[in-house]
Amino acid sequence: MSFWTGKKVLVTGGLGFTGSNLVHGLVQAGARVTIVDSMLPNYGGNIFNLEPIRDLVEVHTNCITNTERMNELVQGKDFVFHLAGQVDHILSQTDPFIDINFNVTGTAVVLEAIRKFNPKARYIYTGTRGQYGSVTSLPVHEDAPTNPKGIYELTNLTAEKFAMIYHENYGIQSIMLRISNLYGERAQMQHARYGVVNWFIRQVIDGDTIRIFGNGEILRDFLYIGDCVEALMRCAETDAAYGEVFNLGGSRPYSFGQLADTIIEAGGRGKWELAEFSKERKIQEPGDFYPSLEKIRRITGWEPKTDLLDGLKRTFAFYETNKAHYW
Amino acid sequence: MSFWTGKKVLVTGGLGFTGSNLVHGLVQAGARVTIVDSMLPNYGGNIFNLEPIRDLVEVHTNCITNTERMNELVQGKDFVFHLAGQVDHILSQTDPFIDINFNVTGTAVVLEAIRKFNPKARYIYTGTRGQYGSVTSLPVHEDAPTNPKGIYELTNLTAEKFAMIYHENYGIQSIMLRISNLYGERAQMQHARYGVVNWFIRQVIDGDTIRIFGNGEILRDFLYIGDCVEALMRCAETDAAYGEVFNLGGSRPYSFGQLADTIIEAGGRGKWELAEFSKERKIQEPGDFYPSLEKIRRITGWEPKTDLLDGLKRTFAFYETNKAHYW
Numbered sequence: 085m086s087f088w089t090g091k092k093v094l095v096t097g098g099l100g101f102t103g104s105n106l107v108h109g110l111v112q113a114g115a116r117v118t119i120v121d122s123m124l125p126n127y128g129g130n131i132f133n134l135e136p137i138r139d140l141v142e143v144h145t146n147c148i149t150n151t152e153r154m155n156e157l158v159q160g161k162d163f164v165f166h167l168a169g170q171v172d173h174i175l176s177q178t179d180p181f182i183d184i185n186f187n188v189t190g191t192a193v194v195l196e197a198i199r200k201f202n203p204k205a206r207y208i209y210t211g212t213r214g215q216y217g218s219v220t221s222l223p224v225h226e227d228a229p230t231n232p233k234g235i236y237e238l239t240n241l242t243a244e245k246f247a248m249i250y251h252e253n254y255g256i257q258s259i260m261l262r263i264s265n266l267y268g269e270r271a272q273m274q275h276a277r278y279g280v281v282n283w284f285i286r287q288v289i290d291g292d293t294i295r296i297f298g299n300g301e302i303l304r305d306f307l308y309i310g311d312c313v314e315a316l317m318r319c320a321e322t323d324a325a326y327g328e329v330f331n332l333g334g335s336r337p338y339s340f341g342q343l344a345d346t347i348i349e350a351g352g353r354g355k356w357e358l359a360e361f362s363k364e365r366k367i368q369e370p371g372d373f374y375p376s377l378e379k380i381r382r383i384t385g386w387e388p389k390t391d392l393l394d395g396l397k398r399t400f401a402f403y404e405t406n407k408a409h410y411w
Numbered sequence: 412m413s414f415w416t417g418k419k420v421l422v423t424g425g426l427g428f429t430g431s432n433l434v435h436g437l438v439q440a441g442a443r444v445t446i447v448d449s450m451l452p453n454y455g456g457n458i459f460n461l462e463p464i465r466d467l468v469e470v471h472t473n474c475i476t477n478t479e480r481m482n483e484l485v486q487g488k489d490f491v492f493h494l495a496g497q498v499d500h501i502l503s504q505t506d507p508f509i510d511i512n513f514n515v516t517g518t519a520v521v522l523e524a525i526r527k528f529n530p531k532a533r534y535i536y537t538g539t540r541g542q543y544g545s546v547t548s549l550p551v552h553e554d555a556p557t558n559p560k561g562i563y564e565l566t567n568l569t570a571e572k573f574a575m576i577y578h579e580n581y582g583i584q585s586i587m588l589r590i591s592n593l594y595g596e597r598a599q600m601q602h603a604r605y606g607v608v609n610w611f612i613r614q615v616i617d618g619d620t621i622r623i624f625g626n627g628e629i630l631r632d633f634l635y636i637g638d639c640v641e642a643l644m645r646c647a648e649t650d651a652a653y654g655e656v657f658n659l660g661g662s663r664p665y666s667f668g669q670l671a672d673t674i675i676e677a678g679g680r681g682k683w684e685l686a687e688f689s690k691e692r693k694i695q696e697p698g699d700f701y702p703s704l705e706k707i708r709r710i711t712g713w714e715p716k717t718d719l720l721d722g723l724k725r726t727f728a729f730y731e732t733n734k735a736h737y738w
Contacts, residue, residue, distance in 0.1 A: 177580070180519045180573075188515055188569070192507045192562075229554065231575070235519075238576060242515070242569045246507075249562060253504070253694045367580045 089114035097168030100128030176235030187239035264333030268309030305334035308395035331375035350396035424495030427455030503562030514566035591660030595636030632661035635722035658702035677723035
């Protein structure tokens with residue numbers, strides 16, 4: 085018997101990268117999981133992400149902006165992990181309305197459904213470290229200014245603050261996370277617009293040269309998906325975490341050059357080179373970033389355990405076995 | 412010849428309280444003004460607000476979310492003052508989607524129209540001091556944390572940060588204001604859900620007792636609309652103001668009790684009493700608030716000139732003359 089045995093859990097975006105890994109973790113811990121995922125083309129949803137637990141979960145293919153469906157789906161759930169969203173950092177430069185629709189309106193639909201039909205459900209929202217924008221002191225604490233550099237990041241900030249308001253005003257118990265660069269198994273690998281680490285891994289597997297934008301010295305932290313799932317579950321289990329915003333990231337910063345070297349070591353092959361930022365990427369690049377994990381460690385006891393080299397090796401192994409489902 | 416002579420200016424929400432007063436100021440200064448206002452029932456739009464300059468301005472009755480119309484209307488303009496929005500602080504507690512639609516999507520429509528069809532236009536956005544939420548030190552400076560207590564306030568913050576992103580990323584020259592409690596001529600007087608000062612004035616004119624929620628000791632600053640219009644125009648004229656966020660408020664704090672006393676003095680009659688906050692109002696009440704005006708004074712030279720008693724007397728005089736158009 086674990087904390088999760090028999091718990092009813094809704095995961096929006098549950099066929100995507102973070103969502104599907106979370107679902108694996110929850111099912112393993114004994115939860116009864118329901119997934120909502122719109123399976124939009126070019127997003128992260130992939131039914132293969134549920135192998136081999138496909139038959140153990142209930143899957144609904146609809147958008148989170150479908151009010152009637154969401155009103156039904158939140159009912160009876162103990163926890164709602166809201167992970168669905170538009171997550172392409174660059175897309176909002178051509179169309180900000182998609183981000184507004186999925187990340188703001190969609191979040192409001194989920195929260196209103198909970199408020200009206202299941203106000204005792206506990207709600208966990210996953211935003212991005214991009215909500216901070218450029219930072220003036222490192223590591224970044226949760227009370228640092230939030231000046232997002234793009235509409236994707238801004239709509240995540242808005243969604244986070246929506247949850248804080250519903251927590252404070254209506255008692256919807258909510259946790260708000262700002263997640264760093266994730267990598268690992270079950271991320272989409274068809275385009276370069278989501279996580280940079282997985283894209284570098286694809287470049288190595290394909291025999292291409294890793295292309296690092298800028299001078300290779302920008303600092304970032306990288307979070308292995310397995311550690312992320314543990315953090316999401318640990319937070320949800322911790323009463324004192326509700327009403328709080330947490331950074332969720334890797335244990336230490338690496339330069340992009342160090343990252344590429346470690347990827348090449350993990351993959352046993354490959355090479356990297358520097359490249360110019362595209363105009364679109366340069367606009368939203370916030371420079372050095374790594375978070376303080378003091379708060380999440382203090383309140384939930386979680387800390388990242390997976391060494392970068394180990395996490396990368398597992399990621400290589402997964403995609404080398406399952407390439408057909410991701411390329 | 413003034414700075415504004417012959418300048419082409421678009422004012423969204425131009426039939427409302429702030430908008431129409433701004434239009435009077437701009438027309439008087441020689442600008443050629445175009446108004447967009449949706450004239451929604453129960454909002455602030457009132458065609459009488461344009462008397463006696465109705466024939467000197469071009470009025471379009473459409474919503475700012477009408478992309479095709481907005482794409483046309485921004486063209487050829489030197490300045491766009493974006494004042495249209497959902498401004499009822501309480502409404503979002505029953506329906507957050509209206510705020511999202513007008514304040515977030517609507518703002519994105521205006522900014523995208525400028526970006527695509529007139530990127531040299533200068534853009535001025537008016538948000539609210541409610542973007543700060545509860546504050547821990549007074550007076551409040553522009554770099555204070557922003558933790559809005561309601562969806563109205565949150566969607567204003569999102570709209571402000573939209574403008575900052577368009578300024579930084581696409582060079583759309585933008586000014587972002589956080590305005591305190593406004594009062595004065597041409598505000599709607601049919602319901603109590605907008606400005607509190609004007610509503611107290613109506614209570615006096617109607618022979619009712621002013622009802623102050625709470626203990627009467629909460630501190631606020633109050634900004635006379637004439638001073639607000641001067642500030643908006645002064646900011647727009649000041650190159651160094653672009654890319655900046657400014658507080659825009661009154662010169663000093665008053666308690667609500669002092670406010671009521673001053674209203675009674677200005678009106679020459681009336682009385683006040685304390686009342687319990689409604690649940691809806693209590694939720695979004697941030698406590699004491701007054702802004703630092705150091706930044707706007709330093710960069711633009713503007714400061715509020717109108718004494719509270721004087722501003723209130725002018726407001727009484729306006730409504731006593733024009734009551735038929737506002738009651």
